[in-house]
Amino acid sequence: MDQTSYNHLDALSKGDEKGIRDIYMQYLPRINKLITNNGGTGEDAKDVFQEALIVIYEKAQSPEFRLTSSLYTLLYGVCRNIWGNRLQRKSRTEVTLESPDKYKLSEGLEQAIEQEEENTIFWEAFERLGDDCRRLMRLFFDKTSMEEIAETMGYGSTSYAKKRKFQCKEQLVSLVRADSRFRELRP
Template identity: 30%
Template sequence: MDGNYYLDALVKGDSKVVSKIYDVNFKQVKRFILQNKGNTEDAEDIFQKALLQIAVRHKKDGIHINTTFDGFLFTVCKNLWRRELNSHKSRVTNSEIVEQVSEAKDNARAIIEQKRQELFIEMLDKISENCKMILSLFFAKVSYAEIIETTEYTSETVVRQRVFKCKKKLTDLIKEDLRFNSLREL
């Protein structure tokens, strides 16, 4: 079954499919959150927020998933959890002032971040296979020396130049897309 089957089931509230989504995906999300300073309750909250966010976006925008639904859901959960961790870092503790973060504002940020990632992945598909390979190694923090070993390049200087050119090509494609301005940070 493709990802759109699950999207439609979420919007319809199909309890059998939602249960299947939980059975298949929750353990992985819980493991990720437990390994990253969270607890089971955090994992449940993030998983529920992610499902709600996906359903709302699909109902509103009719999103289409190019990857597996499981991968898409995990990415949304990861992004929500990272944003949650970052918001805790930036809060100053003061017992007299209680900061309340709007749920709608938080969801809007999550949606924008997800759309940014989708734009990035879409543009990554438009660059050459060689650039995809080089950038995937670079983004995975593989050293230039290791990249030389796995490719036909002969020196770190050549690899650096190739990474620079590929990043520039990817950046240019992203900036040329009509969605770019609406997804920029204000």
């Protein structure tokens, strides 16, 4: 792994703001070109780019993860795969993006991409909540006690905090179910 790839992967893992900005600066224009040359818009490119970075972040959390190419090669391969999947869903015919061997992904990465496409539904629903609900649900998922939630959120009582938590979670569940990409999860 070259030093730039190492630095960028480290920035991604640690959530380093400056490093992340540098990742956008160095790689987004090329991913933008990939997507816009294949029927997408600039917004699609940003969306795919973000999802690819999250896939790589998740994979990099695993102790077994080893970067065997440059970060850009991996990123490009993941973006191609994500965009190919999206085109496939929109199209009734087989979609093939030209695929040089160096951008071929391992089976594990392809599965991680599919998994992240499902996870995105939950995050996007969460991000669509209002500020108050988002803060409350963040505390809730961080396993903060209802007493602390009531205090942090400035609610008068624990019982109101519980009531509010239910309302927010209900909104979240409704948003997930309303998403056309969502398929009921089997236990």
